[in-house]
Amino acid sequence: MTPMQDATTTVAALRERVMTFAREREWEQFHSPKNLSMALAAEAGELMEHFLWTESAASQAVVREPAKREEIADEIADVVIYALEFANISGLDLAAAIEAKLAKNAAKYPVEKARGNAKKYTEL
Ligand SMILES: [Mg+2]
Structure with missing residues (x-):
């Protein structure tokens, strides 16, 4: 089996792998929206x-530590x-949901107001 990588793996393929893993173990019975969330x-x-307990700058280093990287x-x-x-058990389309949410976020955070600014949209 070819190793999966972001550049060549579709969301549909990932969903299928996750669904197969759960089905083989008969775990879907436990996968309610409540439990999964x-x-x-x-x-x-x-x-x-x-x-x-790390500072923001130190967290950048943590994610690059070889010993920590696999755990992360x-x-x-x-x-x-x-x-x-x-998404599998609820029938939600992730790509469509992400596209719709990014459009909502773009409306809340117009580039000209939000660029370089970490404030919440209600405070822009
Ligand atoms: Mg874990």
Whole structure:
């Protein structure tokens, strides 16, 4: 099997891999929207643990440490796997949802107001 990489792997292929993994184990019975959203948040917490109590600049170094990098990759993969499985069980189209949300974000954060500015849209 060819190794998966971002440049050559579609979202559909990722969704299929995640669905097959869950089906083979008969885990879909546990994959309610509630459980998957909570699992996703738990994995986001595991990702955050790698950066807890570090300054922002130091977190840039942490993500490049060879010893930490695989663990961090595992956690971001867990987050995305749960997001993909959430899309699978709910029938949401991720690409369409991302496109729609980016359009909403673009309306809330016009480039001329938001460039170089980290304020929330309500404060721009
Ligand atoms: Mg994890």
